[in-house]
Amino acid sequence: MESRLNKTCWANRGGHYVILEKNKAKTTLMHDMTNPAIEVKSLSKSFGSLHALRGISFKVTANGVFCILGPNGAGKTTLIRILTTITRPDSGEVKIFGENIQTHALEIRNRIGIVAQDNHFDNYLSVWDNLMLHAKLHGLSAMAAKNRITELLESVGLQGRSHSVPNTLSGGMQRRVALIRALIHQPDLLFLDEPTTGLDPQARREIWDTVVSIKHKTTVILTTHYMEEADFLSDSILMMREGQVILSGTSRELKNRLASVNESFGHTLNQYEVILTEPKAQHYMETLQAFCSKGAAAEGANCDWLQDIRVSDPFRLSLRVRDPEGLVQLYQVIPAGLIQSIGKLQLDLEDVYLAVANNELSGELSGAGR
Amino acid sequence: MGSLHFRHGIIPIYQKVLRQESQDWWLELLATTATPLTFFLTFGLGLKGHISNVEGVPYIVFMAPGLISFTILMEAYRTGAWGVWLDRWHQKMIDEYRIKPITTFDIIIGEILGGFTVALIKGAVVLLIIMLLAPVTLNLGYLLTYLAYLFPGSIIFACFGTVVGTLFKKPDNIAQSQTLIITPLLYLGGMFFPKSVFPEWIQPVITWLPTTALFEGGRQAFLTGAMDLRYWVMLMVLSVLSFILATVVFNRQLSE
Numbered sequence: 190m191e192s193r194l195n196k197t198c199w200a201n202r203g204g205h206y207v208i209l210e211k212n213k214a215k216t217t218l219m220h221d222m223t224n225p226a227i228e229v230k231s232l233s234k235s236f237g238s239l240h241a242l243r244g245i246s247f248k249v250t251a252n253g254v255f256c257i258l259g260p261n262g263a264g265k266t267t268l269i270r271i272l273t274t275i276t277r278p279d280s281g282e283v284k285i286f287g288e289n290i291q292t293h294a295l296e297i298r299n300r301i302g303i304v305a306q307d308n309h310f311d312n313y314l315s316v317w318d319n320l321m322l323h324a325k326l327h328g329l330s331a332m333a334a335k336n337r338i339t340e341l342l343e344s345v346g347l348q349g350r351s352h353s354v355p356n357t358l359s360g361g362m363q364r365r366v367a368l369i370r371a372l373i374h375q376p377d378l379l380f381l382d383e384p385t386t387g388l389d390p391q392a393r394r395e396i397w398d399t400v401v402s403i404k405h406k407t408t409v410i411l412t413t414h415y416m417e418e419a420d421f422l423s424d425s426i427l428m429m430r431e432g433q434v435i436l437s438g439t440s441r442e443l444k445n446r447l448a449s450v451n452e453s454f455g456h457t458l459n460q461y462e463v464i465l466t467e468p469k470a471q472h473y474m475e476t477l478q479a480f481c482s483k484g485a486a487a488e489g490a491n492c493d494w495l496q497d498i499r500v501s502d503p504f505r506l507s508l509r510v511r512d513p514e515g516l517v518q519l520y521q522v523i524p525a526g527l528i529q530s531i532g533k534l535q536l537d538l539e540d541v542y543l544a545v546a547n548n549e550l551s552g553e554l555s556g557a558g559r
Numbered sequence: 560m561g562s563l564h565f566r567h568g569i570i571p572i573y574q575k576v577l578r579q580e581s582q583d584w585w586l587e588l589l590a591t592t593a594t595p596l597t598f599f600l601t602f603g604l605g606l607k608g609h610i611s612n613v614e615g616v617p618y619i620v621f622m623a624p625g626l627i628s629f630t631i632l633m634e635a636y637r638t639g640a641w642g643v644w645l646d647r648w649h650q651k652m653i654d655e656y657r658i659k660p661i662t663t664f665d666i667i668i669g670e671i672l673g674g675f676t677v678a679l680i681k682g683a684v685v686l687l688i689i690m691l692l693a694p695v696t697l698n699l700g701y702l703l704t705y706l707a708y709l710f711p712g713s714i715i716f717a718c719f720g721t722v723v724g725t726l727f728k729k730p731d732n733i734a735q736s737q738t739l740i741i742t743p744l745l746y747l748g749g750m751f752f753p754k755s756v757f758p759e760w761i762q763p764v765i766t767w768l769p770t771t772a773l774f775e776g777g778r779q780a781f782l783t784g785a786m787d788l789r790y791w792v793m794l795m796v797l798s799v800l801s802f803i804l805a806t807v808v809f810n811r812q813l814s815e
Contacts, residue, residue: 273658277814298660309651313579325571326659 224287226251226378226408227272232281234267241267243432244281249425251286251377254400254409256419259429260546265412266306268429269382272410273303285378299327302371303380308363310355316342316366317351320373327374334373341369345395361392368399379403381411385418397422416539426538428545435545443541459496459510460534463519465527468503477522494518507534568665569672572656576642576673591634591681592688595626599689602751614753616782623686623695624781625750625774628709631682632773635713636741638674639720640733643809648728653813663810667802671717678713701784707791708780711798712773716741718801722808749774769797 227249234242241264249255257265270276271283274294283290285297310319317338324334342348345365347358355363364384371379381400385393400409400422413419419426420440427437436443465473481492494515501507510516516531563569580587603619613621646652656666689695723736747757748770757765765771776790 275654275657295660295662298658301658303658305654307651309655311575311579311646311650311652313582313645314575318575318578322571322575323655323659325574326567326656326661328567328660 224251224284225249226286227255227410228282228284228287229272230282232268232271232283233279234264234271234276235279240432242271242278245429245432245434246281247427247434247437249408249410251408252405253424254404254411254422256411256413256423256426257429258413258416258419258426258542258545259435262431263429264432265429266382267432269380269410269412273301273380274298299374300376301378301380302374302376304364304367304371304382304384306382306386308355308367310363310366312354312356314354315352316347316355316358319355319366320370323370324373329374337373338369341373345369361388361395364388364392364396368396372403376407378408378410381409381413383413384411385413385415393418416537416542420538428542430545430548436541440538444536444538447541447544448536459513461508461510461513461516461531462501462534463506463508463523463531464529465504465506465523466529467527469527470500470503470506473523473527474498474500474506477519480518480522491515492518562662563668564661564665568661569669572661572666572669573673573676576638576670577676579642580638580673580677588681588684591630592685594633595630595685596688598622598629598751599626599692603693617694619693620695620782621753621778622751623689623693624705624778626689627682627686627781628712628773628777629745629750630685631678631709631713632716632745632770633741634678634681635671635674636716636720636737638677639670639717640724640736641720642670642674643721643724644727644730644733645724647725647813657813663813664806667721667806667809670721671714671802674717674720675710675713679709682709697781698784701780701782704780704784704786705777707786708773708777708794711791711794712769712777714798715769715794715801718798718805721805725805725809725812744768744770747771749778767793769794 225248227247229248230246231244232242232246233240233244243264245264245268257268259265267276271278272285272290274290274297277291286300288297290297311322314322320338320341321334324337325331329337338351339348342351345368347362347365350358350362355366358366368384384400385396388396397418400411403409404422404424409422411419411422423440425437425439426443428435428443436446438446477495477498481495492515494510494512495508496511497509499507508516513533519528519531599619599622603622607617607619610618612618643653646656653666686695686697690697719740723733727733727736747761747765748768749765750770754762754765754771754775772790772793776787776794779785779787
C-alpha cells in the first residue's frame with residue numbers, strides 16, 4: 190500500500206538530537222492531502238455511570254502539534270485510546286485521514302505511532318529486540334528494520350545500549366527508546382501521551398527538539414500537564430473538562446479570550462510585578478500595607494488604586510491594581526534604588542488552564558473571541 | 560475473525576517467544592527437566608524391582624512417553640499462562656500489540672506456536688536424557704504419529720494457560736489454577752499407570768479427560784506407532800474448542 194523509504198537523518202544540534210526527515214517518500218492517496226488528520230463528530234463514551242466523553246466534536250489539520258489539555262478525569266486518555274483504535278466509542282464518528290477507525294482500524298494503525306504515558310517494554314528482551322519486534326509488526330523487512338533501528342539508535346545516542354534490557358536504562362533513555370519505537374515505521378500521526386513526565390530538563394528538551402523536528406511532516410497529538418510545554422510545542426490546543434471540549438484555538442487565541450473575558454467582567458489585567466534588588470519583598474509588603482492603613486491615609490496617602498498585594502518570592506511583589514497611575518506611590522514606600530523594575534504581568538496558558546479546570550468563566554471563554 | 564498476518568503478525572510474535580525463552584536457556588532447561596526426571600528416577604528406577612511389566616513393556620519404558628508428554632503439556636501451559644499474564648498485566652505489552660496492524664488471532668497463534676516449539680525442544684531434551692538412562696528407544700517412524708497427539712494436546716494446554724493469564728491479575732492465581740486443574744488432569748490421565756488400574760467407577764470420567772487421550776494415545780503411538788483415532792479426534796475437537804474459548808475470552812477481556 191505504501192512505499193516508505195528510510196531516509197531519515199538525525200543530527201546532533203547543540204547537544205540535542207534532531208530528526209531531519211530528508212526524503213519521506215510515500216505513495217499516499219490523494220484524499221490524505223485534503224482530509225483533516227483527525228475528524229471527530231459527536232463522540233461519546235461511558236464506563237458504567239461514568240460519562241468519559243460527552244458528544245465531543247473537533248478537527249485536527251494535518252501536520253503540526255495539536256495539544257489536548259485538561260485536568261485529570263477530563264477524558265483525555267479515553268479520547269486518545271479511541272483515536273488509537275484501542276477503545277471503541279459508544280456513539281459518534283472518528284475518522285483518521287478520512288478513514289473510519291471502526292472499519293479501517295488495521296490500516297490506520299499502520300499510520301499511527303504512540304508513546305504511551307508509561308513505558309511498556311518487554312524486559313525479557315534487549316532494546317534491539319524490542320525495536321526489531323515492533324518494526325516487524327509494522328511490516329518492515331529484516332534488513333529495512335535493521336537499518337532503521339541502527340539509524341534511530343545512533344540519532345538518540347543509544348547505539349551503545351542496544352543490548353541492554355530496557356528497565357536497566359534511565360528514565361530519559363527509556364523515553365527516547367519509546368519515542369524511536371513509535372517512529373520506527375515513520376507514522377503520519379504520532380500520539381504523545383505525557384511524554385516528558387518525570388524527565389529532567391535536558392531530557393525534556395531533547396524530546397521537545399525531536400517533536401519540533403518532525404512536526405512539519407507528521408501530525409503530533411500531545412497531552413501534557415506542563416503548560417510551558419504545551420505553549421512551546423503546540424500549534425493548536427483543545428481544552429477539555431468532564432468529557433467536554435471547553436475551548437480550542439491557538440495558545441495566543443486562548444490567552445486573548447481569557448483576557449477579553451476578564452476585562453468584560455471588570456477583571457482587568459492590572460496585575461503588576463515589582464522586582465527588588467534585595468530580598469526584602471516581605472518587609473516592603475508590610476510597609477506598603479501599613480502605609481495604606483487608615484493612619485497613613487489620614488496623612489494624605491490614597492490607596493484606592495491598590496486592590497491586592499502579595500509576595501511572589503523574596504525579590505518579587507505581585508500587585509493587583511485598580512488604577513495603574515497609583516503605582517507611583519510605591520516610591521514613597523520603597524527606596525528608588527531598591528526597585529529594579531515594575532512590569533505588567535501577562536496572562537499565560539496556565540491561567541487559561543486553571544480557568545477551565547476550576548470551571549471559572551468556561552461558558553464565557555468558549556464564546557468570547559469567536 | 561479477520562485475516563491472519565503471518566509475516567508481520569504471527570511470525571514476529573512467535574520469534575519473540577523463542578527469544579524470551581532463550582535468555583536463560585540453561586536455567587530454563589534445568590527447571591523444566593527437573594520434575595519429569597525426578598519422577599523418572601523415583602518411580603521408574605525406584606519401583607523397577609516391584610513393578611516388572613505394564614501392558615507388555617517394562618515399567619520404565621511404559622513411563623517414558625508419559626513423562627515426555629507431561630513436559631510438553633506443562634511447558635505449553637506455563638508459556639501460555641505466564642506469557643499472556645506478563646504481557647497483559649505486568650509489562651502491558653498487549654497495549655503495544657493492540658496498536659499494531661495485527662489481530663488478536665495473530666497474537667494468540669504466535670504465542671501458542673512459540674510455546675509449542677519451546678515445549679517440543681524441552682520434551683526432546685527429556686527424551687534424550689531418558690534414552691541415556693534407560694533402555695528406551697525412539698522409532699523415527701512412529702514420531703509423526705506421536706506428534707499428531709502432542710500438537711493438539713499442547714494447544715489445549717496453551718489455550719487454557721492463555722485464558723488463565725488473561726483473566727487472573729494476581730500471579731498467585733496462575734499457580735492455584737495449576738494445582739487445582741492441571742495437576743489432577745495430569746495424574747489422572749494415565750501418566751504413571753494405565754487407565755485400567757483405576758477403580759471402575761471413575762473410569763468413565765477418566766476416559767474423557769484430554770490427558771488420558773494424550774497419555775494413552777501418545778504412549779501407543781510412541782511405542783507401537785499405532786493411532787487410536789478416537790483419542791486423536793477427541794484431542795483435535797478439544798483443541799479447536801479451546802482455541803475458540805481462548806480467543807473469545809482474550810477478545811472480550813481486551814475490548815473496551
